Amino acid sequence: MPKCNNRFSLKALAAAVSATVALGVTTLPATTYADETCNSPFTPLIKGQEDVVYVWTLGVEGVGDGSDKLVTVDVRPGSKTYGKVINYLSVGGRGEAHHTGFTDDRRYLWAGALDSNKIFVFDIHTNPAKPTLVKTITDFAEKTGYVGPHTFYALPGRMMVQALSNTKDHGGVTGIAIYNNEGALISKHDMPTTKIGGVMGDGYGYDLGINPQKNVLLTSSFTGWNNYMMDLGKMVKDPDAMKHFGKTMAIWDLKTMEPKKIFDVPGAPLEIRWSLKKGDNWAVTATALTSKLYVIKQDKQGEWQSYDVGTIGNPADVPLPVDISMTANGKGLWVNTMMEGMTRFYDFSNPMKPKEVYSKKIGSQVNMVSQSFDGKRVYFTTSLLGNWDKKGKDDEQFLKMYNWNGKKLTLGFSIDFYKEKLGRAHHMKFQALDLSKLQPLAAGSQNLDSLKLALTEPKGK
Amino acid sequence: MSKLSAYIVGALRLPLRGGGFFSVLMTLVLTGASIANASDGDQSKEITEQAGVIMDFKPHPPGSYKLYAIKPAPDGKVLDINGKTRALSEFTGGKVTLLSFIYSSCADPAGCPYAYLVFHNLQSRLQALPALKGKVRLVSVSFDPEHDTPEVLKLYAGDNAHGNHDVQWDFLTTASLRDLVPILDAYGQDVYVGVDPVTLKPINAKSHVLKVFLIDPNHVIREIYTASYLGPDVVYNDILTLLMEEGIKLP
Numbered sequence: 001m002p003k004c005n006n007r008f009s010l011k012a013l014a015a016a017v018s019a020t021v022a023l024g025v026t027t028l029p030a031t032t033y034a035d036e037t038c039n040s041p042f043t044p045l046i047k048g049q050e051d052v053v054y055v056w057t058l059g060v061e062g063v064g065d066g067s068d069k070l071v072t073v074d075v076r077p078g079s080k081t082y083g084k085v086i087n088y089l090s091v092g093g094r095g096e097a098h099h100t101g102f103t104d105d106r107r108y109l110w111a112g113a114l115d116s117n118k119i120f121v122f123d124i125h126t127n128p129a130k131p132t133l134v135k136t137i138t139d140f141a142e143k144t145g146y147v148g149p150h151t152f153y154a155l156p157g158r159m160m161v162q163a164l165s166n167t168k169d170h171g172g173v174t175g176i177a178i179y180n181n182e183g184a185l186i187s188k189h190d191m192p193t194t195k196i197g198g199v200m201g202d203g204y205g206y207d208l209g210i211n212p213q214k215n216v217l218l219t220s221s222f223t224g225w226n227n228y229m230m231d232l233g234k235m236v237k238d239p240d241a242m243k244h245f246g247k248t249m250a251i252w253d254l255k256t257m258e259p260k261k262i263f264d265v266p267g268a269p270l271e272i273r274w275s276l277k278k279g280d281n282w283a284v285t286a287t288a289l290t291s292k293l294y295v296i297k298q299d300k301q302g303e304w305q306s307y308d309v310g311t312i313g314n315p316a317d318v319p320l321p322v323d324i325s326m327t328a329n330g331k332g333l334w335v336n337t338m339m340e341g342m343t344r345f346y347d348f349s350n351p352m353k354p355k356e357v358y359s360k361k362i363g364s365q366v367n368m369v370s371q372s373f374d375g376k377r378v379y380f381t382t383s384l385l386g387n388w389d390k391k392g393k394d395d396e397q398f399l400k401m402y403n404w405n406g407k408k409l410t411l412g413f414s415i416d417f418y419k420e421k422l423g424r425a426h427h428m429k430f431q432a433l434d435l436s437k438l439q440p441l442a443a444g445s446q447n448l449d450s451l452k453l454a455l456t457e458p459k460g461k
Numbered sequence: 462m463s464k465l466s467a468y469i470v471g472a473l474r475l476p477l478r479g480g481g482f483f484s485v486l487m488t489l490v491l492t493g494a495s496i497a498n499a500s501d502g503d504q505s506k507e508i509t510e511q512a513g514v515i516m517d518f519k520p521h522p523p524g525s526y527k528l529y530a531i532k533p534a535p536d537g538k539v540l541d542i543n544g545k546t547r548a549l550s551e552f553t554g555g556k557v558t559l560l561s562f563i564y565s566s567c568a569d570p571a572g573c574p575y576a577y578l579v580f581h582n583l584q585s586r587l588q589a590l591p592a593l594k595g596k597v598r599l600v601s602v603s604f605d606p607e608h609d610t611p612e613v614l615k616l617y618a619g620d621n622a623h624g625n626h627d628v629q630w631d632f633l634t635t636a637s638l639r640d641l642v643p644i645l646d647a648y649g650q651d652v653y654v655g656v657d658p659v660t661l662k663p664i665n666a667k668s669h670v671l672k673v674f675l676i677d678p679n680h681v682i683r684e685i686y687t688a689s690y691l692g693p694d695v696v697y698n699d700i701l702t703l704l705m706e707e708g709i710k711l712p
Binding site for chain 1: 517689
């Protein structure tokens with residue numbers, strides 16, 4: 001081959017493709033998975049109908065076995081068990097189950113417990129309808145100095161874990177730990193506590209989201225173990241406790257994991273959602289205490305800026321915005337308010353001027369919202385934190401699925417998690433049973449000699 | 462559209478149209494289509510954009526950041542293009558290695574053809590630096606042993622089959638799924654075989670998320686790229702960063 005001198009040589013590629021021509025190989029575009037809108041950009045998604053929904057559920061004393069558990073719900077339309085719990089897997093004990101995240105291959109689900117600091121790794125590919133617990137990381141706090149593994153966000157071959165607190169004072173100063181997919185700690189990165197871009201970092205953490213197109217990581221801030229494990233009624237009457245909430249967001253260089261700029265976003269900015277529309281350069285968050293929508297966006301000079309773009313409900317009533325869900329086209333946003341039990345849909349066609357166009361009361365309380373990639377199905381759960389959920393009859397715990405036609409929500413099914421003796425319904429993730437139709441090449445198979453058959457016949461045929 | 466763009470479009474998009482890809486590409490070759498005088502950065506940008514990948518940032522200079530040790534590069538039993546059984550570890554140590562899993566009939570624009578273009582771009586750029594002779598290796602491992610026999614990969618390798626490049630590009634396959642699957646699993650490379658929805662028979666299309674692994678001379682994976690982060694400029698700087706760790710002085 002001639003020296004290329006920094007030019008493409010066609011010759012080698014031509015030789016390669018000519019080989020396939022000679023063999024008469026036909027080519028088809030490879031199939032890809034696609035799915036809901038809040039996962040890591042490095043995780044394959046489900047763009048069609050999800051088959052099961054996992055609900056990471058807090059155990060409640062006296063309810064069923066009282067243990068934290070991963071609940072599996074069949075959501076296939078037409079299935080005999082549609083809208084029913086088809087499996088649950090208890091992990092033993094109550095550790096304040098909270099959020100989950102897929103590995104980059106969507107074969108495993110990492111699930112965290114904010115009090116016990118345990119991280120549970122579930123196999124969700126061998127039989128997606130019946131996950132198994134394959135690993136428990138028990139030394140998260142010991143190895144990192146962080147407390148409260150909250151957000152699980154895939155990098156290629158790795159998992160980022162955003163923590164909420166620390167082992168020294170159980171306050172809100174914390175950091176990000178990065179593990180490999182095998183569960184070994186690779187690195188840890190403290191949240192910024194210095195002044196960057198004119199704003200002093202508070203060191204707090206909550207959610208994180210990556211925009212690979214811009215090589216940036218965006219983080220938000222909540223509160224530490226001292227607060228999130230305290231009874232909500234007691235905490236709001238404690239002026240000192242109320243001082244210890246995050247009031248910043250930070251944009252990081254993803255490659256170097258160095259914070260580039262800190263934004264003043266008062267009132268505990270929580271969930272982060274990047275617009276998935278190709279070429280978009282903005283993300284949105286909602287602040288829990290001040291009931292605001294903020295957009296983080298590049299200005300015309302390419303500098304990242306934060307913008308207060310609107311209020312949610314009446315901030316004076318402290319509706320407590322919690323989870324948000326961005327439509328795949330970046331033009332709509334669901335926002336839940338815990339205290340109101342409401343969801344609102346905002347027209348985000350202009351992210352700088354979102355407009356509330358729909359609202360509905362989902363229950364006495366509502367926390368998480370997850371939508372299918374096509375936006376036609378919207379799921380809601382209820383639990384925020386074990387000690388922050390409402391009391392008595394207002395402590396409804398459910399998973400509800402609604403169909404969304406662009407104008408209104410229509411209930412598809414509802415599961416009462418207390419009646420089913422499960423516990424407090426928190427984080428949801430979708431999974432496809434297609435993983436069994438498109439047989440994975442998995443070394444975990446019992447008999448490698450059978451793989452030839454597996455490759456030529458879909459499972460279950 | 463530059464000539465480079467035209468070439469890349471031909472390379473990446475035409476597979477979707479069937480056999481025309483090959484004839485048009487061959488026509489380009491035979492008519493001596495040349496590449497415009499684009500800078501390395503421009504080439505990198507055009508490659509990523511034509512694959513539908515947006516990388517709207519300037520990569521950091523080599524050596525200005527740290528690449529963490531992710532995990533040891535797994536070993537396994539492979540076949541070289543001469544059909545000789547080799548240990549994969551022979552190809553993941555002693556040099557900075559860039560390794561990807563491919564199959565020769567892949568037509569996903571953001572999959573194997575994209576990786577091929579990135580590898581080719583990197584080989585050309587790295588070979589332009591004499592100081593790097595013998596310091597970097599490219600490896601493509603097929604996950605389709607049934608079709609990608611050593612003979613096929615020898616054709617796929619083109620001039621690389623002769624092993625006379627300053628930056629060697631090795632093409633490997635396996636004797637069987639028994640040998641292949643543990644390697645895929647250990648690297649975390651998921652592959653699914655497509656099934657015709659009507660006949661339920663397997664089709665020769667494999668669904669996979671493109672992954673490329675950067676491995677240091679000590680057999681340790683230091684970076685993993687998927688299509689959304691696989692830009693020639695980014696990988697190039699990462700390779701130089703690892704070489705600088707080895708004390709190699711760059712011009």
